[in-house]
Amino acid sequence: MDTTTSPGASSSSVTPKARRFLDAFKRHPTALIGGVILTCMVGMAVFGPWLGTMDPQAVSVVRRLKPPSAAFWFGTDMLGRDVYSRVVYGARVSLVVGLAVALLSTIIGLCIGLVTGYVRRLDALVMRVMDGLMSIPSVLLAIALMALTKASVGNVIAAITLAEVPRVVRMVRSLVLTAREQPYIEAAVAAGTTLPGILVRHLLPNIVAPLLVQGTYICGSAMIIEAILSFIGAGTPPTIPSWGNMMAEGRSLVQIASYLILFPGFFLSLTVLAVNLLGDGMRDALDPRLARRM
Amino acid sequence: MIAYIVRRLLSTIMVMVVVAFVVFSLLYLTPGDPAAVIAGDIASDEDIRRIHVQLGLDEPFLVRFGSWLWAVLHGDLGTSIFTNLPVSQLIAQRIEPTIALTLCTLVVATLLAVPLGVVAAARAGTWLDRAVMSFSVLGFSVPVFVLAYVLILTFSVQLNWLPVQGYRNLRDGVWEWLRHLILPSIALGTVYVALIARMTRASMLDVLAQDYVRTAAAKGLAPNQVLVRHALKNAAIPVVTVVGMGVALLISGAVVTETVFAIPGIGRLTVDAILRRDYPIIQGVILIFSAAYVVINLLVDLSYVFFDPRIRY
Numbered sequence: 001m002d003t004t005t006s007p008g009a010s011s012s013s014v015t016p017k018a019r020r021f022l023d024a025f026k027r028h029p030t031a032l033i034g035g036v037i038l039t040c041m042v043g044m045a046v047f048g049p050w051l052g053t054m055d056p057q058a059v060s061v062v063r064r065l066k067p068p069s070a071a072f073w074f075g076t077d078m079l080g081r082d083v084y085s086r087v088v089y090g091a092r093v094s095l096v097v098g099l100a101v102a103l104l105s106t107i108i109g110l111c112i113g114l115v116t117g118y119v120r121r122l123d124a125l126v127m128r129v130m131d132g133l134m135s136i137p138s139v140l141l142a143i144a145l146m147a148l149t150k151a152s153v154g155n156v157i158a159a160i161t162l163a164e165v166p167r168v169v170r171m172v173r174s175l176v177l178t179a180r181e182q183p184y185i186e187a188a189v190a191a192g193t194t195l196p197g198i199l200v201r202h203l204l205p206n207i208v209a210p211l212l213v214q215g216t217y218i219c220g221s222a223m224i225i226e227a228i229l230s231f232i233g234a235g236t237p238p239t240i241p242s243w244g245n246m247m248a249e250g251r252s253l254v255q256i257a258s259y260l261i262l263f264p265g266f267f268l269s270l271t272v273l274a275v276n277l278l279g280d281g282m283r284d285a286l287d288p289r290l291a292r293r294m
Numbered sequence: 295m296i297a298y299i300v301r302r303l304l305s306t307i308m309v310m311v312v313v314a315f316v317v318f319s320l321l322y323l324t325p326g327d328p329a330a331v332i333a334g335d336i337a338s339d340e341d342i343r344r345i346h347v348q349l350g351l352d353e354p355f356l357v358r359f360g361s362w363l364w365a366v367l368h369g370d371l372g373t374s375i376f377t378n379l380p381v382s383q384l385i386a387q388r389i390e391p392t393i394a395l396t397l398c399t400l401v402v403a404t405l406l407a408v409p410l411g412v413v414a415a416a417r418a419g420t421w422l423d424r425a426v427m428s429f430s431v432l433g434f435s436v437p438v439f440v441l442a443y444v445l446i447l448t449f450s451v452q453l454n455w456l457p458v459q460g461y462r463n464l465r466d467g468v469w470e471w472l473r474h475l476i477l478p479s480i481a482l483g484t485v486y487v488a489l490i491a492r493m494t495r496a497s498m499l500d501v502l503a504q505d506y507v508r509t510a511a512a513k514g515l516a517p518n519q520v521l522v523r524h525a526l527k528n529a530a531i532p533v534v535t536v537v538g539m540g541v542a543l544l545i546s547g548a549v550v551t552e553t554v555f556a557i558p559g560i561g562r563l564t565v566d567a568i569l570r571r572d573y574p575i576i577q578g579v580i581l582i583f584s585a586a587y588v589v590i591n592l593l594v595d596l597s598y599v600f601f602d603p604r605i606r607y
Contacts, residue, residue: 144580272436273431
């Protein structure tokens with residue numbers, strides 16, 4: 001913490017922690033593969049219109065259910081829409097939902113967890129509520145919340161976030177409970193540091209690493225939950241192509257046009273795999289003790 | 295030990311009250327006025343108000359929560375908007391396939407995953423270990439319905455070995471029943487196997503580094519005996535915990551699996567209810583599933599006493 005690197009410092013003067021992080025990444029080629037795949041997916045989502053796609057919503061009666069060909073790489077669906085274009089645009093929904101849920105639930109969970117872990121009087125009440133919420137399987141809770149509102153990407157994000165927050169709170173709280181017994185916290189209290197000061201300056205840095213890892217895993221599971229919601233008709237509206245609702249639409253045609261389901265399914269699995277590989281790599285990099293075993 | 299059990303029971307009841315409160319709040323926040331739905335299109339405001347009083351919808355939130363909870367405790371989960379049948383009856387009709395599917399998956403997956411994890415830990419660093427771990431990452435990443443379709447396309451459509459979808463009662467013969475459960479169980483159980491195998495491996499690696507394992511090996515016990523009697527039993531607590539926690543995956547997965555394989559279970563009931571906006575069914579199902587989840591985890595916690603006799607709170 002005391003190494004003061006100037007902003008323009010060369011790579012040779014990275015802090016030991018950062019070096020260890022990079023080394024661990026080199027030791028784990030799978031994490032690197034995950035990162036590369038994920039970058040490709042993000043690129044696909046961002047540059048979709050320039051990747052040889054057409055309007056993913058363009059309906060055409062004459063080209064209904066054409067199998068994959070040179071003109072339609074992934075074939076066309078029952079409304080004649082180009083599956084390749086829809087898969088490319090579908091990446092946006094998955095990535096946005098995954099990223100937004102990961103960010104929101106870690107931030108909200110961090111705030112609640114820090115405060116409840118440190119302020120003991122709040123703890124019992126908040127944790128009972130969190131235990132209750134965690135007893136409802138997250139997909140079901142998200143389904144229930146989606147049933148209350150209309151289908152939209154924003155509502156999907158909110159519903160999944162609410163279902164994931166208790167898990168973050170639980171983890172942050174347990175880390176805070178361990179950390180608060182450490183001598184440096186006692187020292188900070190004795191030195192008269194205010195409560196927000198203790199939380200932000202002394203506890204937060206000890207929680208960031210595991211939180212980052214958990215955030216990555218949440219990103220992956222949020223993508224799966226979004227796809228499940230869309231698949232059973234409680235997720236993104238049909239007007240927005242997402243991998244989940246593409247598979248839902250192809251459901252009745254699986255025996256005659258399996259490509260309708262296999263392409264979005266493959267991309268969904270690949271993206272989640274990339275995120276999970278990245279998560280595993282980060283976990284190993286940030287926790288050398290675990291790195292030996294896993 | 296009695297004190298431990300009593301304490302766990304009390305906290306379980308607390309959790310269930312919170313769950314009930316959340317589920318009721320969802321019901322309370324549901325858009326639309328149930329009284330207006332019941333009264334029909336040609337009802338006057340006066341009629342609607344009368345039904346409001348009749349159903350107790352004009353009572354304050356907590357009073358309504360109390361009477362709702364009272365009804366739930368007596369097995370009354372409300373009435374389906376679409377079919378006008380009691381929700382508890384609808385759930386009872388559909389529960390058999392869901393229990394068959396989840397229970398089969400739970401048992402088979404656990405029996406498969408624990409040995410996988412043990413072997414991976416015992417052979418840590420070898421290709422076997424890496425294979426188990428790779429499978430585990432894949433299992434976490436491929437969503438249950440994607441896997442389900444790959445299985446259907448391979449084993450039902452291409453090879454024609456197993457039925458594409460549907461469900462048979464156990465009464466129709468064990469083989470028919472099993473045939474219809476094989477693919478759904480594999481689809482549903484893969485992520486569960488991944489989870490448990492990974493946890494078993496991590497926990498075993500922790501235990502295998504302990505002194506008493508070395509002592510057991512040093513005094514000449516057969517390696518398998520060390521692995522199972524000394525290591526596995528001590529590594530069991532995190533594993534059974536994950537077996538319990540993972541039931542949430544099975545429940546969520548069952549909703550999807552039943553949709554893909556057209557199994558007439560509770561999951562299918564839920565999805566139909568979503569499409570029809572039949573809120574009482576959705577809420578009833580969430581309550582039942584959550585209660586099952588909580589009870590299973592209570593049993594898991596109580597099983598700690600068996601694995602670790604030191605637990606005597």
